[in-house]
Amino acid sequence: MINQIFKVIFLAFCIGYAASLFSSSTHWSHDEQKHWGAIRDNTQTEDPLMFPYAVCSIGKHQSPVNLSEENHREILNKLIFNYPVDEPTYFNSGHGIQVNFSDDYKGHLKIGNEVYPLIQFHFHEPSEHVVGEKQYPAELHFVHIRDDGKIAVVGVLLDEGEENASFQKVLDNTPREEGGQNDQSSAVINPKLLMPKTNWKHYTLAGSLTTPPCSEGVEWLVLSEPITISREQLTQLRNFYAGNARHVQALNGRSVSRKIGQ
């Protein structure tokens, strides 16, 4: 009897897991981003589960935004980047190129007393955040996720200029095929070498994930000074993914703050 109950629970778990796997992989692309909210998960029969990405359309705190709409200048908490080196996994997510830190990685961002573990970083081409008329050739997102699910993303804008040796490691070690993972490269990454050297002034606002499911409650911190990659590196990035950036979303009354001074 106990055995049977166990079997039923196990089966229910498997079905639930399979369903969650399916819904988390419900197909989407950047080309159809205006319609993300209307994408249906055909394994579901009830609203709102049928529309797993609905918040992409109906959310009022969506990202990215135009940072020139910043309307507050204030003394914000200093960002403290404790980003040690790691031998990460280089991952082609099917939507971009991504670097996943090791399970035992201790890197984190400190904002005031809050600690956010660094989980992965990835790239968009062109930039998602824009500053007035200026859209940068690319943007890097350092994604931090706490155990309680709270997410903070640090955005670094990429301009064309000097080449970046760490970015080249990412390009050289990321698999070409969608879904491909390379955890055997031994190529060490120092995340600090993908950030401006000293100037960590930043914009901050409450926003969302910029890809489905577009979940809100994400704390955004976009550094105001870009880093550079070479034209050749930009071409290599585009050979992986071009046009994987979400369009600018309405602020809807949100405040965009800019840290002034250190």
Ligand SMILES: [Zn+2]
């Ligand atoms: Zn991103």
